Amino acid sequence: MKILVTGGAGFIGSNIVDAYIEAGHEVAVVDNLTTGKQSNLNPKANFINLDIRDEKLSAVVRDLSPDVINHLAAQIDVRKSVSEPKYTAEVNEIGTLNLLEAAVKAKVKKVIFSSTGGAIYGEVKDKSGAKETHPQEPISPYAITKRTAEMYLYAYKVNFGLDYTVLRYGNVYGPRQDPLGEAGVIAIFCGKLLEGKSPYIYGDGKQLRDYVYVGDVARANLLALKKGTNQIFNIGTGKGTSVNELFAILKNLLKFKDNAIYADARAGELFRSVLNVSKAKKGIGWAPKVDIKNGLKRTLVWYE
Numbered sequence: 001m002k003i004l005v006t007g008g009a010g011f012i013g014s015n016i017v018d019a020y021i022e023a024g025h026e027v028a029v030v031d032n033l034t035t036g037k038q039s040n041l042n043p044k045a046n047f048i049n050l051d052i053r054d055e056k057l058s059a060v061v062r063d064l065s066p067d068v069i070n071h072l073a074a075q076i077d078v079r080k081s082v083s084e085p086k087y088t089a090e091v092n093e094i095g096t097l098n099l100l101e102a103a104v105k106a107k108v109k110k111v112i113f114s115s116t117g118g119a120i121y122g123e124v125k126d127k128s129g130a131k132e133t134h135p136q137e138p139i140s141p142y143a144i145t146k147r148t149a150e151m152y153l154y155a156y157k158v159n160f161g162l163d164y165t166v167l168r169y170g171n172v173y174g175p176r177q178d179p180l181g182e183a184g185v186i187a188i189f190c191g192k193l194l195e196g197k198s199p200y201i202y203g204d205g206k207q208l209r210d211y212v213y214v215g216d217v218a219r220a221n222l223l224a225l226k227k228g229t230n231q232i233f234n235i236g237t238g239k240g241t242s243v244n245e246l247f248a249i250l251k252n253l254l255k256f257k258d259n260a261i262y263a264d265a266r267a268g269e270l271f272r273s274v275l276n277v278s279k280a281k282k283g284i285g286w287a288p289k290v291d292i293k294n295g296l297k298r299t300l301v302w303y304e
Contacts, residue, residue, distance in 0.1 A: 001225060002026045004064055006052055006099065007072035008045065009036030011177045012114065012169075012214060016070060017042050019218035025225075028064050030057070031073065040176055052095035061102035068225055069103055070112040071096065074145075078119065081142035092145035093152075100156050110163040112224045115150055117168035117234045117275045118209065119143035129210070129240075129276035132168070132232050139270075150232065157230055165224040165284075167217075170236030170275050174214030174295065175302035185243060186211065186296070189250055190303045198258045201243050203265030208240030208272045213295035216288045220280065227284040236275035237288045249296055 003020055007013040008029030013036070020027050021044050028046040041047055048060055052073045061069070074092050075081065081088040103111055121130040122137030138144045153164040171184050179191025192199040212235060220235045247260050280286045290298070 001068060002028075002064070002066045003068045003070060003225075004028045004030060004061065004066040005045075005070045005072065006030045007036060007074065007114075009033055009038065009040050009047070010072060011040070011174075012172055012217060013070075013072040014040035014042065014176055015174070015214045015218045016072070016221045017045050019222050021045065023222060028066065030060065035076070035178075037176075037178075052099055053090065054098075057098055058102040058105060061099075061106045061108070065106060066108055068110045068112060069099065069108055070114075070221060071099060072114045074114075076142065078140045078142045081140050081145070085141035088141050089145055092142070093148050096149045096152060100152060100162065104156065104160045104162055108162065110165070110225075110229065111153060112221060113149060113153055113164060113166045115146045115166050115168045115232075116143055117236055118171050118273050120147055120168060121273070123270055124272050124274050126276075129236070129238050129274040130234070131276045132234055132279055163229050165228045165230070166232040167220055167224060167235050168232060168275070169217060170210030170212045170234070170273075172214050172217050173211055174299050177214075177299075179303070185209075186246060186299065189246060190300060193250055193254050193256050194300075194303055198261050199247065200263050201247065201260045202263050203269065205244035205247070205260070205262070206242050206271075207269065208242055208274060210236035210239065210274045211241050211246075211292055211295070212236045212288060213290035213298070215298075216290055219289075220284065220286045223284040223286050231279075231283055233280040233283055233286075234275040234277050235280060235286070236277050237292075238275060238277045239292075240272060240274040241292050246292075246296075249293055250300070253297060253300060
């Protein structure tokens, strides 16, 4: 199968590219390297340095003629989206529309879209986690743009027959996540602890997140090539892990002796964000395989 991956030089995208190539698919990558890295690129992938907002994208997609587009390219920094909402909308909404227009013209069969489960639902009180039908109450411009892109995908299916699968990720972590960039707490903790420095924990550290290993995410994207058409799926673990628990596990693994430094909670931060992943099990035959402790072990090996 011929696959185009936008954002394929990024943390999640490059892991997905590797999985596709390992499975025998022909892969091209479009990335402008704003946050992606050349070093992440699989040498077997055809790389095009291009912004998804560029008018040249249509000709690139036409020439590549992919069967499937996996769309990950985005402005993914939640805090930046709050300070620069217009720029975030330009990349995440206008860029996505540019890609969908190109896909229709090139007669692409399907688009797999990386959305957010961690930010789109708002506060999750249900103990079983948020299902895909949970009320969507995004509080960041980033999450709003992701939900808007999902709605455009549905519209393009109805109006142009372009199939799609939406994967709403929990908090993805693992090898290649940049501890100095727009990274999540795990990457930041790993970077600090390996330098022998105490990390900051904002608030009381009891806030819960659904941390999912990037290898499990890549496997979901493999399954989505042929399954789950015109559906939305949560991709997480169904389990919440607190920031305090993360630090305790990493502290034990690294034999780190000092304590974390606690600081004031950040405004607007969710307390509980956990996903229900039962639909993915039924719809695409996916379930997480890597638990948080083993995932952290693998991540530390890569950072070391």
